Amino acid sequence: MLEETQDEQEIIARVAALDIGKAELVCCVRVPDPKGGSRRVQEVTTYSTMTRSLQVMADRLMDLGVTRIVMEATSDYWKPPFYLLEAHGFDVWLVNARDVKNLPGRPKTDRLDAVWLCKVAERQMLRPSFIPPVPIRRLRDLTRYRIALVSDRNREKNRVEKLLEDAQIKLSVVVSDMFGVSGREMLAALIGGESNPQVLAQMARTRMRTKIPQLQEAFVGHFTDHHRFLLTKMLARIDALSADIADLDTKIEDQIVPFADAVARLDEIPGVGATAAAVIIAEVGVDMTRFPTPAHLSSWARFAPGVKESAGRKKGTGSTGHGDRYLARILGEAAVGASKTDTFLGERYRRIARRRGKKKAVVAVGRSILVIVWYLLSDPETRYHDLGSGYYDSRINPERKKHNHIRQLEALGYKVTLQPAA
16 A cells, blocks of 8 residues: 655755865765756866855855755864855755765765765755754854863863872872862962871861861872972863853853743753753754654654664664764763652652663663753743652552562562451
8 A cells, every 4th residue: 555755856956965075075066957858967076165165166056056955074174164055045954974875885086975975965865964053053162162171170180189199198088079178278288388187187177177087197198399290280270171161151151041941941850950951952952843753852862772673573772872972961960960859750760770770770861851851942831840759659550569569579488468458
C-alpha cells in the first residue's frame, strides 16, 4: 500500500555547495540547462576566503539565482562565508561532514568534493545543522568562553595543590576548599614568609577552627623560595581568571536581558540556576519550532540512545553518542544538583542509580530536564510544576508493590503471611 511522505520536491533547481578550507574554497553551482530539457549544468570556481572575494562569490550566486547554499562544518572556517551569505539573504545550510562522505574508492579533491556535495544537496538528501540567530550566537560566545575560563581556573587550582604536595604541605587533606577566606589567608602568609605551623593554623576561621590541631600537622613541611615563587604566580593567575569570569558574568547578564522571562522559568527546574539557564538558552535557543518535539531536541543533543534494527531484531546501541559538549556538561551538572533534592527529578535519579548506576541516572535525568526545557520554551505561559518525590509511589500499583516485597523477603529465606491491618 502506497503511503504519503513528508518529502519535499526531489530536485532543488538552483543550488550551490562550498568545500571550505582556511585560505580558499571551491564553489560548485548546479542549475537547469538554459537550452531547456532535463539536463543540468554546473559551474565550479575557486575563491579566496578573504571578505572581498566572498563578496564577489555572493554576487555571482545572486546572478545565477541560487536559492540554497550548502557547506560542510569544517573547523571554524565555515563561519565567514556562512555569515556573509546569510546577511545577503541566502538560505544557507551547514551540514555534518559525516553525512556527506564521498563513496569509498573514488578520487578525492576539493573540486570533486564540492561537486559531490552539490549533487547530494540538490536531491535533498541532507539535514541542516542548528545555527542559532545572531543574539543567541553572541550569548553562546560569552557562555562558552566563561566555561573555558572556569576550566582554566580549576586547572590552576589543581597546580597549586600539586605544588603544596611537593612542599609536603597537606592543607588539602584537612580543608575542603583551600581557596576560601581562611585558605587564601594561609597561602598569603606562606608567600609572605610565615612558616610556623601554629601561627598558620590560627588563621582558621569559623567552623575551620575545630581543625586547628590537624592544620598544625598539615603545615609541617618544606616550603622553599622555589615554591614561594611558583605559588605567587599561580595565585595571581587564579585571581586574574576570577576577575575575567566576573566581567563575563556582567556581560552575560546584559546579553540575557531579552530572554529574562525564559531564564526565570528555567530557573525553577531543580538543579538549574540562572547560570545554567543562560548556558541552556545559549546552546538550544528559545525558538523550539526548530525541534518539533522533545524527542527531536533530545536526539539532537545526543541524550537519547540510538537504535539499530537488523533481521527484525532491534538492538539498542547503549550509547547516546557525542553531541553538544557544552550542553551535555551543564545538563550533567544540573542532574547531579537535582539528585540532592527532595523532588521528582531527585527521586528519579535515585531510582535509576540503584538499578542502573549513577552514570546512566545522570543521562536519564539530564534528558528529563531537557524535555522540561522544551515545554517551557515552547509555550511562554507554561510554568514548572514539580510532581514531588512521592510521585512514583503514588503511581505504582499497590498489588505489584505487595508482590515485589513478598518476593524480596522470600529470596532472603522468609515465609511471608499477609494479614490486613485493622
